[in-house]
Amino acid sequence: xxxxxxxxxxTRMDLGRAVVDRRPDTVAVEEPLEVRVDGSSVTxxxxxxxxxxxxxxxxxxxxxxxxSAHDVATMMHCTDVGPDGSPxxxxxxxxxxxxxxxxRPARERTxxxxxxxxxxxxxxxxxxxxxxxxxxxxDAVRVEASVLAGLPDALRTHQATxxxxxxxxxxxxxxxxxxxxxxxxxxGRHNAVDKVIGGLARxxxxxxxxxxxxxxxxxxxxxxxxxxxxxxxxxxxxxxxTSLAVELAADAGITLAAFVREGRISLYSRPDRVPDPPx
Numbered sequence: 001x002x003x004x005x006x007x008x009x010x011t012r013m014d015l016g017r018a019v020v021d022r023r024p025d026t027v028a029v030e031e032p033l034e035v036r037v038d039g040s041s042v043t044x045x046x047x048x049x050x051x052x053x054x055x056x057x058x059x060x061x062x063x064x065x066x067x068s069a070h071d072v073a074t075m076m077h078c079t080d081v082g083p084d085g086s087p088x089x090x091x092x093x094x095x096x097x098x099x100x101x102x103x104r105p106a107r108e109r110t111x112x113x114x115x116x117x118x119x120x121x122x123x124x125x126x127x128x129x130x131x132x133x134x135x136x137x138x139d140a141v142r143v144e145a146s147v148l149a150g151l152p153d154a155l156r157t158h159q160a161t162x163x164x165x166x167x168x169x170x171x172x173x174x175x176x177x178x179x180x181x182x183x184x185x186x187x188g189r190h191n192a193v194d195k196v197i198g199g200l201a202r203x204x205x206x207x208x209x210x211x212x213x214x215x216x217x218x219x220x221x222x223x224x225x226x227x228x229x230x231x232x233x234x235x236x237x238x239x240x241x242t243s244l245a246v247e248l249a250a251d252a253g254i255t256l257a258a259f260v261r262e263g264r265i266s267l268y269s270r271p272d273r274v275p276d277p278p279x
Contacts, residue, residue, distance in 0.1 A: 137253020207231020
């Protein structure tokens with residue numbers, strides 16, 4: 001596995017105090033990861049090294065290319081070599097199980113995929129409305145408002161790389177009582193979601209019924225899409241929700257909560273799953 005962080009030169013200027021400080025700083029590593037399936041490339045994304053198999057599997061699942069972790073027989077790093085001659089581990093090769101083929105081809109894109117990019121450059125919006133196999137709207141889970149309000153702080157306690165760099169997102173999946181089942185970090189918020197879903201999918205079958213996806217960033221379309229495909233009925237975001245995220249959450253029957261911080265919650269869809277707090 002490559003480095004998660006690295007040290008770089010830095011000059012910090014404090015204009016109010018007229019102070020110039022020159023010393024190394026710790027920043028998050030951003031490197032490309034190519035995912036291949038049976039020798040064919042399906043995506044290349046900029047990510048933070050680490051949990052690459054979770055990322056690869058999570059991407060295949062949330063993009064609707066495979067239905068289960070069992071559809072993937074093996075995953076391995078191809079030992080590609082960087083300019084300095086050292087291995088980079090920036091290619092994951094996945095082999096499908098016997099008799100399994102991809103359910104859909106890789107999404108067509110019109111530009112390279114970056115760490116900030118989930119559905120950026122897609123040929124059409126219809127191409128990314130991947131139909132979930134699960135009836136998320138029928139999930140009977142109920143989550144107390146106090147649980148939702150506490151999830152961002154709980155997530156923050158697991159963000160070790162963020163504490164060192166301030167430069168990565170996090171995604172976690174919790175049960176209805178607020179217990180975090182898994183947390184992953186990455187420079188790309190959609191990568192963090194793929195990592196945490198992929199990690200859980202290696203331990204249990206989808207759907208992830210009765211769970212809550214919490215993200216440290218805004219709730220955009222691709223975050224809600226990935227939750228729907230994984231069968232997650234509740235999404236919590238520290239930041240804002242976009243119009244397409246709200247539309248998709250309403251269509252899929254997902255409870256979408258945004259601006260969840262400082263004891264406040266904004267519910268944009270399916271508020272019936274969250275009982276009103278005591279007066």
